[in-house]
Each structure stands twice: as C-alpha cells, then as structure tokens.
Amino acid sequence: MPSLLEALLTVAHPVNLVLVALGVGAGIVVGALPGLTATMAIALLVPFTFGMNVTHALVLLGGIYCGAIYGGSYAAILINTPGTPAAIATTFDGFALAKKGHAYRAIVVATVASAIGGLVGVGFLIFLAPPLARASLQFGPPEFFWLTVFGLTIIATISPKSTVKGLIGGALGLLIGTIGIAPVDGAVRYAFRTVALQNGITLIPALIGLFCLPEILDMIASRFHRETAIPYRPQRHMLRRVWRIVARKPWLLLRSSVIGTVIGIIPGAGANIAGMVSYNEAVRVSRKPQEFGEGSLEGITASEAANNAGVGGSLVPLLTLGIPGAPPAAVLLGALLLKGMRPGAELFTVHASVTYTFMFSLVVANVLLLPLGILLGKGASKVVTGLPTTVLAPLVFFLSVIGAFAIQNNVGDVYVMLAMGLVGFLGRRVGFQPGPIVLGLILGAMCEQGLVQSMLLGRAAGTPVAIFFTRPISIVLIALTVLSAGWPLLARVRQRRTSDETAAHIHPLLEEKRDD
Amino acid sequence: MTKDRIAALALVGVGVLAWIEAQRYGPLSRLFPQVVSIALVLLSLVMFASSFTARSRRAAERQAESREHERPDVRGVLLSLLVIVAWTLLLEVLGVWTSSVIAFVSLVVILRSTERAAVVWKSIALGVVLVTGFVLLFRVVLRVPLPEGVFW
Numbered sequence: 001m002p003s004l005l006e007a008l009l010t011v012a013h014p015v016n017l018v019l020v021a022l023g024v025g026a027g028i029v030v031g032a033l034p035g036l037t038a039t040m041a042i043a044l045l046v047p048f049t050f051g052m053n054v055t056h057a058l059v060l061l062g063g064i065y066c067g068a069i070y071g072g073s074y075a076a077i078l079i080n081t082p083g084t085p086a087a088i089a090t091t092f093d094g095f096a097l098a099k100k101g102h103a104y105r106a107i108v109v110a111t112v113a114s115a116i117g118g119l120v121g122v123g124f125l126i127f128l129a130p131p132l133a134r135a136s137l138q139f140g141p142p143e144f145f146w147l148t149v150f151g152l153t154i155i156a157t158i159s160p161k162s163t164v165k166g167l168i169g170g171a172l173g174l175l176i177g178t179i180g181i182a183p184v185d186g187a188v189r190y191a192f193r194t195v196a197l198q199n200g201i202t203l204i205p206a207l208i209g210l211f212c213l214p215e216i217l218d219m220i221a222s223r224f225h226r227e228t229a230i231p232y233r234p235q236r237h238m239l240r241r242v243w244r245i246v247a248r249k250p251w252l253l254l255r256s257s258v259i260g261t262v263i264g265i266i267p268g269a270g271a272n273i274a275g276m277v278s279y280n281e282a283v284r285v286s287r288k289p290q291e292f293g294e295g296s297l298e299g300i301t302a303s304e305a306a307n308n309a310g311v312g313g314s315l316v317p318l319l320t321l322g323i324p325g326a327p328p329a330a331v332l333l334g335a336l337l338l339k340g341m342r343p344g345a346e347l348f349t350v351h352a353s354v355t356y357t358f359m360f361s362l363v364v365a366n367v368l369l370l371p372l373g374i375l376l377g378k379g380a381s382k383v384v385t386g387l388p389t390t391v392l393a394p395l396v397f398f399l400s401v402i403g404a405f406a407i408q409n410n411v412g413d414v415y416v417m418l419a420m421g422l423v424g425f426l427g428r429r430v431g432f433q434p435g436p437i438v439l440g441l442i443l444g445a446m447c448e449q450g451l452v453q454s455m456l457l458g459r460a461a462g463t464p465v466a467i468f469f470t471r472p473i474s475i476v477l478i479a480l481t482v483l484s485a486g487w488p489l490l491a492r493v494r495q496r497r498t499s500d501e502t503a504a505h506i507h508p509l510l511e512e513k514r515d516d
Numbered sequence: 517m518t519k520d521r522i523a524a525l526a527l528v529g530v531g532v533l534a535w536i537e538a539q540r541y542g543p544l545s546r547l548f549p550q551v552v553s554i555a556l557v558l559l560s561l562v563m564f565a566s567s568f569t570a571r572s573r574r575a576a577e578r579q580a581e582s583r584e585h586e587r588p589d590v591r592g593v594l595l596s597l598l599v600i601v602a603w604t605l606l607l608e609v610l611g612v613w614t615s616s617v618i619a620f621v622s623l624v625v626i627l628r629s630t631e632r633a634a635v636v637w638k639s640i641a642l643g644v645v646l647v648t649g650f651v652l653l654f655r656v657v658l659r660v661p662l663p664e665g666v667f668w
Contacts, residue, residue, distance in 0.1 A: 047654065047658075047660055048658060048660075050658070050660045051658045051659045051660055164559055164562050164563050164566065165563065167555075167559050168527060168556065168559045168560060168563060171552055171555045171556040171559060172527070172530075172556065174548075174552045175530075175531075175534055175549065175552050175553065175556060178548060178549045178552070182541070182544070182545035184544045184545060185542055185544045185545050187541050187542055187545040189537075189538070189541055189545060189549065190534070190537060190549075213600075216596075217593055217596065217597070220589060220592050220593050220596045220627065221589055221590075221592070221593050222589075388639055388642075390623070390624050390627040390628050390639050391624070391639050391642050391643050391646070393596075393623065393627070394619065394620045394623040394624065394643060395620075395643070395646055397600060397603070397619075398616050398620070398646075398647060398650065399650070401603070401604065401607065401612075401616075402612070402650070402654060402660070402662060405607070405612075405661075405662065405663055406654070406660045406661055406662065409661045411604075411607055411608050411663055414604050414607060414663075415604065418600070418601065418604050429519065430519050430520060430523040431520070432523075447548070448548040451547070451548060451551075452544055452547060452548065455547075
C-alpha cells in the first residue's frame with residue numbers, strides 16, 4: 001500500500017507529467033511516420049533516457065510506447081499507409097472515411113478508441129501483474145524451462161506465412177544468445193578470441209540493429225515513394241459528437257479492448273495482430289458487415305482500441321516473467337535490464353514504487369492521448385509527408401549509432417548493431433522476420449539455465465528426466481506448449497473451412513509485417 | 517525459391533559449425549548450443565526440402581509477380597550500405613559529428629542523385645542542422661557519451 005501511494009504521488013510530480021507528455025508527443029510523431037514502427041520509436045529514443053534515473057526513464061519510454069502505437073493511425077487515415085503495422089486494420093476504414101472528407105472525424109474516433117483501449121489494457125496490467133509476479137515465485141528451473149519453450153512455440157503461431165522460418169529465426173536467436181559467458185559454468189562460448197563478444201551480445205544494440213537497420217535499407221530500396229496526405233480541417237465539437245457515437249457502442253469498445261489485451265499478453269504476438277483480430281471480430285459480430293471497408297467508425301474503433309490495449313497486455317508477461325508480449329516490450333526489457341531491474345516478483349517488492357509509478361504513468365499517457373492526439377494532429381500530418389525520407393533514413397541510422405554506442409560507451413556495440421542489422425535485412429529478403437530472432441535471443445539464457453539446472457536437480461534426486469514432467473505447473477505449461485505448437489495446424493484447417501471474405505482480405509496484409 | 521535454398525544451406529552450415537565449435541566446451545556449457553544447433557540444422561533441412569514442393573513454387577511465383585512492380589533500388593542500397601559501414605568504422609577515428617556529417621551528406625547525394633541541386637542542398641543543410649542539434653543535445657544537455665576521434 002505505501003508503494004501504491006508513493007507511486008501515485010510520484011506520477012503526479014510535474015517532472016513526470018511533463019516526461020509522459022513528451023514521451024506521448026515524441027511517440028505520436030515517430031509512430032506517424034510510415035516505416036518507423038513503435039519498436040523503432042522506443043529503440044531510437046532509449047538513448048535519451050541514459051542520463052535519467054530509472055523512474056524518469058520508464059515514464060518517458062511508457063509514454064513513447066503508447067504514443068507510437070496511436071500515432072500509426074495518422075498515416076493510416078491520411079495516406080492509406082499504416083504508420084506502424086499496428087494500424088494496418090485502421091487503413092481499411094480510416095482512409096475510406098478520409099476520402100469522403102471526414103478525415104478529422106476518423107482521427108478523433110481513433111483517438112477516443114485508442115485512449116479507452118489503452119486504459120483497459122493498463123487496467124488489466126495493474127490488476128493482473130502483481131498476483132502473476134507472486135505466482136512466479138512458485139517457478140523453479142523446470143517451470144522456467146517450459147515457460148521459455150512455450151514462449152518459443154508461440155513463434156509457430158505468429159508466423160502463419162512460414163512456421164518453419166519462424167522456428168528457424170527462433171533457433172538462430174537462441175544460438176546468438178549463447179555467445180559470451182555460459183550462464184551455468186561460466187565458460188566463454190563463440191567469442192572467437194574477440195573481446196567484444198566475450199560478454200555476449202548486448203540486447204539493445206541487437207534490437208536496434210534487427211528492427212531499425214532493415215527498415216532504413218527498405219526505405220532506400222523502395223526509392224522513397226512520396227505520398228500525398230488528405231488535407232483536413234479541425235471541426236468544432238467533434239470530440240463531443242464522436243463521444244456520443246462511440247458511447248453507444250460500449251460492447252464494441254470493451255470487446256476490442258479485451259481482445260487487444262489478451263493478444264498483447266501472448267508472448268510475441270503484438271498490437272498489429274491484436275488490431276487485425278479485433279477488426280475481424282467486429283466484422284463478424286456487426287449487423288452491417290457490408291459497411292466495413294467503406295469508412296465504418298466501428299472498424300476504426302475496433303482496430304485502434306485493440307492495438308492500444310495491447311500495450312498494457314504486452315507488459316503483463318514482461319514485468320512478471322521477463323517475456324515480452326510484443327517487440328516494443330522487448331526493447332523495454334532491454335531498458336529495464338540496463339537500469340538494473342530484473343522482471344519478476346522483485347519488481348513488485350524491491351522496486352515496487354518504481355514499477356507502480358511506471359504502470360500509473362501509462363494511465364496518464366493514455367489520458368493524455370486525447371488532448372495531445374487531437375492537438376498534435378495537424379503537426380503529425382505535416383510530418384507524415386513533410387520530412388524527406390532522404391533525411392529520415394540517415395537520421396534514423398545516426399540515432400541507431402548513438403543508441404548502440406552510449407549503452408556501454410563501446411564502439412563494439414555499434415558493430416554488433418550493424419551486424420545484426422545486416423542479418424535482419426538479409427533475413428527479410430528470404431522471409432525471416434526479426435520478432436522470432438529477438439524472442440530467441442531474449443529467452444535463450446532463461447531456457448538454458450532452466451534446462452541445465454533442472455537436469456542437475458533431477459540427477460541429484462535420481463530422476464533426471466521425470467523432473468521435467470511431474471510438477472503441476474510444468475504440466476500446465478506443457479499443455480499450453482502443445483496447444484500453441486498445434487495451433488497453426490488447427491488454424492489452417494479452420495481457414496480452409498471458412499471462406500470468409502474478410503479473412504481473405506486480412507491475411508495477406510497480416511503477413512506483410514510482424515513487428516509493431 | 518533459389519534464395520530459400522541458398523539460405524537453408526547457409527543455415528545448415530551455421531548449425532554444423534556451431535555444433536563443432538561447441539564440442540570444445542565442457543559438458544554443461546555445450547549441451548544447450550548443441551541441442552539448438554541440431555534443431556537449426558533439422559529445421560533448415562525442412563526449409564530446403566519444402567522449397568521443392570508445388571505449394572512453395574506457387575508462393576514464390578506470387579512473390580516474384582509482386583516484386584516485379586516494386587523494382588528495388590539495388591544500387592542505392594549497396595552504396596548506402598557502403599557508406600553506413602564506413603560511417604561505423606570512422607566513428608572513433610574522425611569523431612561522431614565529423615563522421616556523421618560526411619556520411620549524411622554522402623547518403624543524401626547518393627539518394628537524391630536525380631533531383632535538382634537546390635533540393636539536394638536543402639536536404640544537406642537540414643541534415644547538418646539535425647546532426648549538430650542532436651550531438652549538442654546528447655553531449656551538453658543529456659550528458660550521454662558519444663564516440664570521440666581526431667575531430668569533434
């Protein structure tokens with residue numbers, strides 16, 4: 001209780017409120033730029049937090065995360081290109097509405113839905129995370145082993161285009177994660193007498209490389225197609241009018257927000273999948289499905305409420321178990337570790353005040369989406385088309401270099417960033433997405449520690465194999481693993497049976513981009 | 517299709533090399549990398565084999581059709597990559613500001629080679645202002661360490 005009160009007072013401190021507002025504003029601008037994802041927004045803006053204390057850093061990064069996911073809706077509505085992949089489903093109706101001359105209405109609907117969805121997601125985070133973190137105290141090495149295996153099988157679920165490529169990406173990430181000092185006996189592995197590799201691959205440079213460099217090179221490869229944004233003029237009382245429309249659909253808002261939160265909680269699945277699934281569900285349930293794709297306010301609401309709800313959801317497994325629910329959460333994990341905070345029960349005991357401040361700051365960030373989103377709208381729409389990509393691409397690389405270097409004041413990390421970026425770029429040419437590689441990289445150490453320590457424990461007890469299969473939590477995790485591994489097969493069978501037009505419309509788009 | 521096969525074979529190579537290298541470590545530290553290497557080799561072989569199936573051929577054809585309209589700027593990518601690698605290598609030789617300004621200007625010139633001189637100069641000026649602004653922000657305001665070299 002004292003931690004909760006302390007956290008509330010800390011969030012209300014003017015410095016923190018300003019940082020949240022700055023984070024949301026910066027996130028909106030970066031998210032609004034097509035090609036720059038929410039993951040990139042956080043990765044590129046992490047260096048700004050290096051000189052800050054942990055509370056200020058997390059408050060700022062949380063604001064950036066919320067702002068960036070929402071910011072993607074601007075480009076989706078105004079130029080029919082999602083600013084972030086999370087806003088793919090917003091393009092279906094947002095752009096259609098903008099073409100009819102109602103761009104401002106579409107933006108206000110997206111803003112209201114994002115704020116409400118975001119608040120629902122954070123609500124789940126605040127109520128679910130503490131008990132889950134306490135439950136994680138029951139986890140021993142075998143449970144952590146199965147938990148990571150479960151996390152890795154999710155790769156199969158989130159890589160519908162090619163399950164095998166997703167799994168290969170995961171295995172490659174695991175292998176990259178073994179570079180450096182072994183977690184069990186301290187042997188130095190795969191360093192090849194290179195000092196820079198002896199401490200292993202630093203997470204943030206690797207993430208910056210995997211998520212940012214391929215985007216820069218893709219921008220260059222696509223020859224900077226310039227888009228023309230649909231012009232719009234803010235109208236008076238639009239917020240009130242939109243509120244009346246949206247308030248008449250409480251179930252749509254609630255359903256979309258819950259879908260977004262639940263998908264956000266699933267490790268690896270991000271806000272883009274949340275937005276698509278929620279949109280699909282809104283079409284299925286609607287009495288007027290024919291209006292979707294023609295500028296339906298319900299479509300925009302479903303997509304935006306879900307993708308912003310996914311923010312809170314993705315932080316549930318991150319804060320409690322150290323498993324990111326989405327790629328942007330993976331970068332947040334790097335920032336947490338950098339500040340000496342290890343996810344798990346410790347976050348809710350030793351660092352409870354900081355953790356609750358972070359969670360409450362997300363509430364503030366979502367509330368601030370309403371005024372900032374609407375006020376920054378005009379500016380963001382200018383940024384969408386105004387900043388030449390010939391300047392944007394070098395600028396993104398410049399920020400990537402600073403981000404990679406400043407973590408340890410080490411140019412070796414810049415080389416790691418560059419190498420991982422090349423792996424990501426070449427991988428993308430062959431159909432590999434960065435998400436599975438990152439998940440493998442993050443889960444690798446936990447998985448190895450769980451495996452080897454369980455074997456040692458089992459050997460000591462005379463049951464080297466049984467220890468993996470006889471503990472109750474392990475059995476639940478094994479069942480979840482089997483379910484998650486078999487899900488792509490079940491989904492394929494289900495897909496063949498349904499000839500739903502929307503599903504056919506959605507899936508090719510869903511497969512375009514995986515990271516948020 | 518061909519790309520898939522080359523990638524699969526390269527990944528088999530990575531898996532085999534990782535397995536061989538892991539042989540040198542103790543039993544506790546080689547277990548996990550070896551299990552992962554075997555998984556990587558097996559999955560890569562599955563990828564190699566599946567590139568011969570009819571379904572995979574159809575997917576590749578569809579992809580090739582959509583790529584035809586895209587026609588990526590390969591020259592631009594290669595030249596930019598060269599600049600990016602040189603930029604990284606020169607960071608601690610020239611200093612972050614100098615190397616970044618040179619790289620920024622080079623990239624703008626490469627990427628805007630077909631445009632009017634005025635547009636190129638405008639982009640260069642904007643780039644120099646942004647780099648200077650960010651270097652000052654990180655060094656002076658945020659006190660974030662940046663690579664230093666002969667120059668600033």
